[in-house]
Amino acid sequence: MEKKALIKIILIIGIGLIIAGPIIGYATDKVILVPKKAHEIPETSDDELRDAYAKEFTLTKNQKAVISFSVFTPNITARLKIFNQYYYEAEYDSNSDPTGLSGEDFIYSTFIIGQSPSTSGATSITITEQGEVYIEFTGARNGINLISLPGRYVVVVYGVNSDPANDNVYFNLGLKVDGPGGILSSIFVIAGIIILLCYALLLSYNYLNKLRRGR
């Protein structure tokens, strides 16, 4: 009886792994470093790097960072650049003007219903008044093709508010990096298939044994 219960448990585990694989893969496909939400920085960020918004992240080989950057407030001009961390730290120490700094290459897309998908390359992106861009970054690019360059990077946002009564710059930013979703999903599904195969082989072996011994 115990053996039968164990075999049933093995079967349930195998089926469970196959079902859970794609779900876990989807859930861990992207790791959210910064959930998409509103941020506020002072207008002085346009001249002083220390007042700009900064978020560090690390990329490994073939890992991609995805940044959704948007502005939905009038009078705002917000700019986004991505720097190598060592370069950023050196410029931070001297509180440089971010406008004059050189950012890393990335590609960005804007979404227009009915328009064919397209992308462009840039080293900085500016949104005035309102708009939304979807940025993909892996360290370097060649045209619109991303090149993986592992390392530590910093995404920086700075801007101005043309409303004289308001000195703050408002923008929305979300940051995600590729997670282990693909690998995890494959591991779970393959493990489930192997367990089900072993279960089928065990059943066949028991049945053939019974036939050989005679019922």
Next chain:
Amino acid sequence: MPEKRSLADNIPLLDKGKAMKFIIYGLLVAILFGLMMMISRSIALDADEWQTLAIFENQMNYEHGVYGYTDYVLRGDQITRIYNWMNFQDVIFMNIARVGINIALVFILIGFLSFAVAENIDERTRRIFLIIAGMILFLVMFTTFFASITVSVT
């Protein structure tokens, strides 16, 4: 000590109960493999519709900002790969089903043969079972050596 008889030795001497079990199990296995083959064929035939839907969903997801251009291109490649696998899996499962159905037909054949040689059945019924067994044997031989049967009228 009674002589040990293997399954092969027992085949001509199967009693009615065992012979009926062979026929029923053979039928069940044949139906299951046949179902598998038809499902696989249906997936292959409807792969075009799936691809159209997947491409449209990919476009919509891009337009709604779910992901960017690079992911849009990658998912397009994934859709093409899955579409090709949906077409190719028919070959794999059809051949597995072919093996399974032939094995099932052999079991059914053994069952009918056992009925045909059973001594406690009347002559006429045994003849009918023998004819059925012969037809199944013909079917097994034909499907083993020929890929498909076609009839053309000109």
